[in-house]
Amino acid sequence: MNSSTKEEGQMKTKEILETKSSRRAFMKKLSIAAAAGSAGLVTGGCVSLESSEEMGLKWEEYFKKNYRLMTQEEKDETVARLERLFKLQHNENVQISNQEPQENVLFGYAFNISRCKGYMDCVEACVQENNLDRKAKTQYIRIFEMEPGQLDPTSGDGKYHHEVPVENKFYMGVQCYHCENAPCTKACPTKATWREPDGIIVVDYDWCIGCRYCLAACPYWGRRFNWGEPEVAEEEITKKQHYLGNRMRMKGVMEKCTFCIQRTRQGKLPACAEACPTGSRVFGNLLDPNSEIRYVLKHKKVFRFKEELGTDPKFWYFID
Secondary structure, eight states: OOHHHHHHHHHHHHHHHHHHHHHHHHHHHHHHHHHHHHHHHOOTTTSOHHHHHHHHHHHHHHTOOOGGGOOHHHHHHHHHHHHHHHHHHHSOOOEEEOOOOOTTOOEEEEEETTTOOSOOHHHHHHHHHTTOOTTTTOOSOEEEEEOTTOOOGGGSBSSOOSOSOOTTOEEEEEOOOOOTTOHHHHHOTTOOEEEOTTSOEEEOGGGOOOOOHHHHHOTTOOEEEOOSOOOOOGGGOOOEEETTTTSOOOTTOEEEOOSOHHHHTTTOOOHHHHHOTTOOEEEEETTOTTSHHHHHHHHSEEEOTTGGGSOOOSEEEEEO
16 A cells, blocks of 8 residues: 555545544534533432433533544543543442553564463453453453364364363464454444554444444454443452453443553553463563563464464464
């Protein structure tokens, strides 16, 4: 793609978002006026101050801009609004970050298939860290039990329920690969998903319309659709969240692995890598020549799944 074509594409994207946000700004003014008028009709004692506040916050949330078009001040206001809403609805405090990508950071992941024993500690850690729906048993990570000589997860067993490891089997983890040339971002009609400068593919849940085009476009099963209102016990909710990461999602939107953006942008490992008992998971900055991920790429036998598609995934498999 030449530079002029790329610039035209960026301008079209901006026009789409600005057109929609302008409409939302107009509708927001109408909604605030309507809400104010309705409030004037309510007699004392019919509606509590708390429920009126919650209604107003929800209106503002519904008509806000796409995250990419927000100023820093608007992002801060949005985060504060979400934290207040959670307090009103759950009587609990959460900390929602809108931390931006760090400069000179490009995240990458490597999975050692010769070490993984299929224990699924990574899956459990991911579910807990990212506030995934317990009722539907949503999982961003899948572990496949593979036969010797196989390197395609579709030929493995991703639903095993027996003691592991099994002799003469090996295990292969699959999740979002955070592709450089991600098909999912191109398929989204509302521009609700995009690639951040640090390589993380994110979703603005409030702009996702649940069409599932990204699900169809992804060749790696990296997307999950939320069929129902997510259920997480109050005591199990991870309170430290990120706007583009593990904050509580609503029904009818797409979800995915974000390399635990709420952790990794603070210099921590993703929950799955930290929980792995066998050291099978390696995560780090691809732009740091002294990082462990760079050592793996230089000294190990590595490969990427479906590399022929040209998606340039930031997820490698390797063996010792």
